[in-house]
Amino acid sequence: MQSSPWQLRHGSLRAYGRISVKLMLRMGMALAMALVTVWSFLVPDALHFQHPELARIFFWHFPCPMLASTLLVFGGWYSYKELKTRDRKWDVYAESANELGFLFCLLTMATGIMFSQVQWGTWWQNDPRQTSFLLVLLIYGAYFAIRAAHSDGDRRASVAAAYALAALGPALFLIFIFPRLPQIEAASFHPTQSIMKGQIKGNYAVVVSLVLILVSALSAWLFTLRVRAGLLELENQKNGLETHRSDPTPSGVVRPISVSSEN
Amino acid sequence: MFQKEAQSELRARTGIITVGLLSLCTVVALTLAVFNMQISGNLAAGLLWSAILFASVPALPRTFLAEEELGTGDLLRQWARPHSVYWGKVLYNAVQGVVTGVVLSALFLGFIGMHVAIPWLFALSLFGGCVALAGTVTLCGALVARASNRAALAGAVSVPLLLPLIAIGVSSMRVSLGSGFYTQGVMATIGLYGYAIFTLAIAPWVFASVWKN
Numbered sequence A: 001m002q003s004s005p006w007q008l009r010h011g012s013l014r015a016y017g018r019i020s021v022k023l024m025l026r027m028g029m030a031l032a033m034a035l036v037t038v039w040s041f042l043v044p045d046a047l048h049f050q051h052p053e054l055a056r057i058f059f060w061h062f063p064c065p066m067l068a069s070t071l072l073v074f075g076g077w078y079s080y081k082e083l084k085t086r087d088r089k090w091d092v093y094a095e096s097a098n099e100l101g102f103l104f105c106l107l108t109m110a111t112g113i114m115f116s117q118v119q120w121g122t123w124w125q126n127d128p129r130q131t132s133f134l135l136v137l138l139i140y141g142a143y144f145a146i147r148a149a150h151s152d153g154d155r156r157a158s159v160a161a162a163y164a165l166a167a168l169g170p171a172l173f174l175i176f177i178f179p180r181l182p183q184i185e186a187a188s189f190h191p192t193q194s195i196m197k198g199q200i201k202g203n204y205a206v207v208v209s210l211v212l213i214l215v216s217a218l219s220a221w222l223f224t225l226r227v228r229a230g231l232l233e234l235e236n237q238k239n240g241l242e243t244h245r246s247d248p249t250p251s252g253v254v255r256p257i258s259v260s261s262e263n
Numbered sequence B: 001m002f003q004k005e006a007q008s009e010l011r012a013r014t015g016i017i018t019v020g021l022l023s024l025c026t027v028v029a030l031t032l033a034v035f036n037m038q039i040s041g042n043l044a045a046g047l048l049w050s051a052i053l054f055a056s057v058p059a060l061p062r063t064f065l066a067e068e069e070l071g072t073g074d075l076l077r078q079w080a081r082p083h084s085v086y087w088g089k090v091l092y093n094a095v096q097g098v099v100t101g102v103v104l105s106a107l108f109l110g111f112i113g114m115h116v117a118i119p120w121l122f123a124l125s126l127f128g129g130c131v132a133l134a135g136t137v138t139l140c141g142a143l144v145a146r147a148s149n150r151a152a153l154a155g156a157v158s159v160p161l162l163l164p165l166i167a168i169g170v171s172s173m174r175v176s177l178g179s180g181f182y183t184q185g186v187m188a189t190i191g192l193y194g195y196a197i198f199t200l201a202i203a204p205w206v207f208a209s210v211w212k213n
Helices: A005-042 A051-061 A063-085 A089-122 A128-151 A153-180 A182-188 A203-238 B002-014 B014-033 B041-056 B062-070 B074-080 B082-112 B117-145 B149-175 B182-211
Strands: none
Touching: A005 A051, A005 A203, A051 A063, A051 A089, A051 A203, A051 B014, A063 A089, A063 A128, A063 A203, A063 B182, A089 A128, A089 A153, A089 A203, A128 A153, A128 B117, A128 B149, A153 A182, A153 B041, A153 B117, A153 B182, B002 B014, B002 B082, B014 B041, B014 B082, B014 B117, B041 B082, B041 B117, B041 B149, B062 B074, B062 B082, B062 B117, B062 B149, B082 B117, B082 B182, B117 B149, B117 B182, B149 B182
């Protein structure tokens, strides 16, 4: 059945509308990010920092551990679903969450090290917070090491999910409990209650919140893209079109071909 | 499972010899490093935990790695329930870990002439720490048993999970060796047992979900 010219035109208009809405959303986000970045340099300095003008890295440092922790929990949840259902789709979700979490962990470390140099005078302070986040980074690293060591897709998915679940407790301990232990908190330079104690208020607090919202939106978008790419890769693997990128044994056949019996 | 592990070990003695040699080498190296020095409880606790970790991590995952190397893993998968396999191996590793911990502590404290201020706290800390360590390392051994480069990988993936345990273990043990406040030591010991319970509660379920895959 052929589509009428009106249907074709109507369909293409709807598709065009969807594209333009998405495009406008992305442009809006980019514009908002640019405006907030400029605003972050214009707001008055925060109180109680050694070099208040250089403490502005806090705007970009603060969302990173929040998102890294959230993505770690999401990774654990998707891993649980993978083990429960044995559906490889959840492995793609878990891997995507952990990859993004790893990225935010690296950003946390990078911005934290800069903050340490500016405020405390040394790149590495041996601060319990810095050290505990380094350990979280190692846990993420071990997760990817386990993935790389298994060539069979189903086994890789289940073993990685099991490790992610087993590592969730220690990682949450290192992020939330360890830095708040009395003897650790007393020895730490890292501010723990800057927002609650009112050091961050007014426009400064608004910028912190806006950056958090925008970076969260950006990470949600990146997560969606990564999941879509992962699901496509999984679909291709199921159809025998390609192997997983961590599979060490290259496939001899690049594309399957259909051989007709008439030839 | 426990009996099978004990018999296999007594037949080959690879694990016992590995642990024994590593423990002795570590203690001798540490004793040489602190020779003629008066070290604090803080430092002694850290050194002792490093020695326990160094002696245990290469040896404990062997219970699973050896099954795959000898080709008996598939037989075990057909013959035994996953929970029995995990608990049998953890029990064996816990016994081996506790014995290693006791011998290593006795040697280390004897060589450096350190006095234990609160013996019951020291014993509780050592026992809880070794059991939690056995639970975690056994699980990691099971996860990497069929991977490539499994022996190296087992240590690499275990250590990040063990670092929180070591942090609490050191906090607990330093008090028992005379540094820090009594209440902090008790709280840390409770935390250590909490970690052990958490590990042993979650690990069998996680293990069962991957063992027969």
